[in-house]
Amino acid sequence: MLAKDLIKGTLSTIILTLLKEQGRMYGYDITRAVKERSEGKVLLKEGSLYPALHRLLADGLVETEEVMVGKRMRIYYRLTAKGVEQTSVQVNELLSFLDTIQGLILNQNPSWNG
Amino acid sequence: MLAKDLIKGTLSTIILTLLKEQGRMYGYDITRAVKERSEGKVLLKEGSLYPALHRLLADGLVETEEVMVGKRMRIYYRLTAKGVEQTSVQVNELLSFLDTIQGLILNQNPSWNG
DNA sequence: TATTTATACATAGGTTATCTATACATAGAT
DNA sequence: ATCTATGTATAGATAACCTATGTATAAATA
Numbered sequence: 001m002l003a004k005d006l007i008k009g010t011l012s013t014i015i016l017t018l019l020k021e022q023g024r025m026y027g028y029d030i031t032r033a034v035k036e037r038s039e040g041k042v043l044l045k046e047g048s049l050y051p052a053l054h055r056l057l058a059d060g061l062v063e064t065e066e067v068m069v070g071k072r073m074r075i076y077y078r079l080t081a082k083g084v085e086q087t088s089v090q091v092n093e094l095l096s097f098l099d100t101i102q103g104l105i106l107n108q109n110p111s112w113n114g
Numbered sequence: 115m116l117a118k119d120l121i122k123g124t125l126s127t128i129i130l131t132l133l134k135e136q137g138r139m140y141g142y143d144i145t146r147a148v149k150e151r152s153e154g155k156v157l158l159k160e161g162s163l164y165p166a167l168h169r170l171l172a173d174g175l176v177e178t179e180e181v182m183v184g185k186r187m188r189i190y191y192r193l194t195a196k197g198v199e200q201t202s203v204q205v206n207e208l209l210s211f212l213d214t215i216q217g218l219i220l221n222q223n224p225s226w227n228g
Numbered sequence: 229t230a231t232t233t234a235t236a237c238a239t240a241g242g243t244t245a246t247c248t249a250t251a252c253a254t255a256g257a258t
Numbered sequence: 259a260t261c262t263a264t265g266t267a268t269a270g271a272t273a274a275c276c277t278a279t280g281t282a283t284a285a286a287t288a
Contacts, residue, residue: 005274006211008245009119017219028265037221038214048246050267055245072254072265091219097120098212100152105131105205107151119245122274142236162275164238169274186236186283 007042011052013094014042016079016087019062024078027053053077061086121156125166127208128156130193130201133176138192141167167191175200 018033019025025033027049034044056062061083065076079087132147133139139147144167145158170176175197179190193201 005123005246006208008122008274010215011246014215014218017221021221026265027267028263034218037218041211041214042218045247046266047248047250047268051246054267069265070254074265094120094219095216097155098216100155101124101128102209102212104128104148104151104156105208107131107135119275122245125275140236142234159276160237161239161277161279165275168238183236184283188236 007048010094011044011048012056013087013090015049015052015056016061016083017091019077019079020084020087024065024076026074026076056083121162124208125158125162126170127201127204129163129166129170130175130197131205133191133193134198134201138179138190140188140190170197 014034015030018030022033027046030053031044031046031049034042053062056077057064060080062077063080065078067074067076128148129144132144136147141160141163145160145163148156148158167176170191171178174194176191177194179192181188181190
């Protein structure tokens with residue numbers, strides 16, 4: 001129940017990061033990459049992924065390229081210039097947040113030890 | 115917008131951790147502790163905190179002690195035995211998740227560098 | 229003495245991201 | 259034949275968190 005909720009707010013950043021790194025990916029590709037890299041801990045569902053991709057598209061952070069592979073369609077996504085910028089912003093924000101939470105949990109901030 | 119969503123799923127763990135450490139705390143106390151420890155980055159609102167505390171109470175993870183201070187009521191919260199157990203579980207889960215996400219973002223998992 | 233700020237708890241209602249479940253379709257494996 | 263993998267899509271449910279509001283005591287400050 002906890003693990004399920006933790007992904008919230010991090011998904012778009014994960015997708016953007018993968019795209020920045022790989023250049024272009026299609027949806028199914030992303031689900032496998034997330035699964036592999038998280039060692040099976042993060043299982044991205046279609047109901048989460050595709051709406052997320054559509055949001056990124058609507059926000060102008062990614063652009064698409066449709067390709068027919070045999071009789072099957074693939075929709076490749078790649079970052080726009082705006083998307084590249086936003087990726088940096090979100091990655092910094094996310095890493096900073098992870099630090100903050102770790103600090104809260106592990107009590108690395110000495111100011112409260114009184 | 116990102117930072118606002120990131121807190122989701124982490125709040126109960128933060129509260130439980132604080133209680134485990136401090137022994138007992140009341141609501142307003144918790145908001146200040148979170149603010150201080152996160153250096154102002156996490157501003158816990160009443161509309162988030164009190165429902166969260168009530169959930170923990172309903173789940174039997176905390177118990178309360180009402181104290182009058184002057185004419186004002188304070189409700190102290192402390193962990194139950196079940197709460198102590200659950201705190202460990204959630205902290206481990208959260209730290210593991212933070213590592214996973216960091217790995218995804220920073221690509222520390224070498225298995226995908228092909 | 230009037231107003232602001234801090235302390236202290238509470239909840240109704242809104243937002244929204246994610247998940248569940250379902251749908252359609254190609255295609256390889258067993 | 260049937261299962262599994264590949265590939266995209268959406269309607270509806272869930273639920274956590276926030277906004278806004280309410281009540282009340284009390285200290286500060288103008």
